[in-house]
Amino acid sequence: MTIFISLxxxxxxxxxxxxxxxxxxxxxxxxxxxxxxxxIIFIKLIEYFFGLNMNQYLIYIYGAxxxxxxxxxxxxxxxIYSCAFIFVFFLNQLSLYIEGVGGILGFSAFVxxxxxxxxxxxxxxxx
Amino acid sequence: xxxxxxxxPQLIAIFSALVTTYYISSYLQxxxxxxxxxxxxxxxxxxxxxxKKPNLNAFIYxxxxxxxxxxxxxxxxxxxxxxxxxxFILTYLLRNKFNxxxxxxxxxxxxxxxxSLLLLKAQL
Numbered sequence: 001m002t003i004f005i006s007l008x009x010x011x012x013x014x015x016x017x018x019x020x021x022x023x024x025x026x027x028x029x030x031x032x033x034x035x036x037x038x039x040i041i042f043i044k045l046i047e048y049f050f051g052l053n054m055n056q057y058l059i060y061i062y063g064a065x066x067x068x069x070x071x072x073x074x075x076x077x078x079x080i081y082s083c084a085f086i087f088v089f090f091l092n093q094l095s096l097y098i099e100g101v102g103g104i105l106g107f108s109a110f111v112x113x114x115x116x117x118x119x120x121x122x123x124x125x126x127x
Numbered sequence: 128x129x130x131x132x133x134x135x136p137q138l139i140a141i142f143s144a145l146v147t148t149y150y151i152s153s154y155l156q157x158x159x160x161x162x163x164x165x166x167x168x169x170x171x172x173x174x175x176x177x178x179k180k181p182n183l184n185a186f187i188y189x190x191x192x193x194x195x196x197x198x199x200x201x202x203x204x205x206x207x208x209x210x211x212x213x214x215f216i217l218t219y220l221l222r223n224k225f226n227x228x229x230x231x232x233x234x235x236x237x238x239x240x241x242x243s244l245l246l247l248k249a250q251l
Contacts, residue, residue, distance in 0.1 A: 062160050108233075
């Protein structure tokens with residue numbers, strides 16, 4: 001259940017960051033910050049109305065906002081959401097070995113973007 | 128001259144964001160994610176309204192990620208200075224690589240943090 005919620009929140013955050021970046025034409029940094037803040041407000045509302053503890057999902061929201069900062073030239077809409085799967089898995093695994101080091105969320109996001117980019121390029125060569 | 132006009136402000140931007148994030152999380156006892164967001168937003172607004180140097184935003188964001196490091200070190204000031212310098216060097220080495228890839232700044236912060244912690248012989 002935790003994994004599904006992490007994935008869902010990650011995908012929504014990616015979409016929101018992308019919307020702010022591409023449709024609203026905000027700067028990548030402020031798109032990431034704003035989408036994170038909006039998603040935090042969203043999970044706080046869920047906590048308030050449903051009494052659930054959503055603090056554990058903050059890292060997925062913040063990290064997913066970095067994925068959303070990727071430009072369309074790197075990953076199109078069809079491919080970028082699949083980064084969430086790699087991101088959640090990789091972050092969960094990496095956290096078992098490294099804790100308390102800054103940039104771990106961004107590194108996990110970067111690995112997910114690179115992985116999907118390689119898959120995308122391979123797919124284009126095969127078809 | 129370029130050192131003063133360009134490089135020094137960028138180094139200061141990284142260091143300021145790093146220290147601000149650390150201060151907010153350690154002394155105000157706020158969650159590390161909130162601290163990074165607050166520090167980034169505050170410095171972004173400061174830069175937009177007063178400094179008006181958009182090229183510093185990425186350095187500010189990167190610095191706030193390093194500030195999320197909670198590993199105990201003997202001297203946080205040494206860690207802050209060392210990681211600011213390594214971040215700055217890495218940013219310049221990778222300035223034409225992986226542009227448009229999300230997570231690039233975080234990866235730079237991650238590598239800088241790891242290198243600095245290893246150099247300071249911190250327990251990871």
